[in-house]
């Protein structure tokens with residue numbers, strides 16, 4: 676299998692297509708070709724980094740490292756290859772007009788400033804629209820994955836999830852809360868472990884109506 680994602684769309688069995696397709700129920704969506712991950716280029720850059728930090732990239736333990744890191748980045752940034760609007764294509768008629776909350780969805784992403792991980796949980800709540808349509812619960816977790824597998828800041832990740840839900844599900848309201856620890860604050864720099872960053876994005880009725888928002892928050896934030 677060639678390591679470089681070519682300038683044409685990769686073949687169906689290409690590893691990068693496979694990773695992207697996994698995020699969207701096995702289906703691939705159209706996205707600009709220039710967003711393909713160039714594995715050879717990443718590998719060359721990693722080799723340069725190893726040399727720059729004073730390592731010998733040709734020693735036994737490191738010889739495969741540039742190619743490994745390239746494959747790892749292909750996974751970690753697979754969300755760049757996915758059109759998030761393809762995630763919520765399955766909705767159901769349920770005539771449910773009350774709050775739906777999915778708590779504690781695992782989140783792992785890379786901060787765009789240091790390319791170091793931040794991880795934690797996402798809580799997503801929405802009140803279905805007048806049409807009463809709901810989405811499959813797993814689709815909420817898939818949406819988190821698509822946006823998390825990109826260079827991110829926690830605030831944008833939170834807002835992107837909320838905005839896509841509003842645009843596609845047409846609900847009465849949406850609330851998204853993320854609680855994450857950033858390795859760039861723990862492993863380097865200020866070196867504070869355990870600090871949690873909490874971000875929220877509230878839209879529609881949940882933004883306008885304090886009582887509804889408080890009810891949603893009480894379901895989301897509990898010890």
Ligand SMILES: Nc1nc2c(ncn2[C@@H]2O[C@H](COP(=O)(O)OP(=O)(O)OP(=O)(O)O)[C@@H](O)[C@H]2O)c(=O)[nH]1
Nearest residue numbers: 786787788789827828829830857859860863864865
């Ligand atoms: N708002 C926000 N900031 C983030 C996120 N991830 C990392 N950061 C911060 O991005 C900032 C980048 O600050 P800079 O001063 O440009 O970089 P730096 O010198 O490496 O900063 P220090 O981490 O303070 O050493 C840091 O304060 C990080 O804590 C995020 O998701 N949201």
Ligand SMILES: [Zn+2]
Nearest residue numbers: 786788789859
């Ligand atoms: Zn960072």
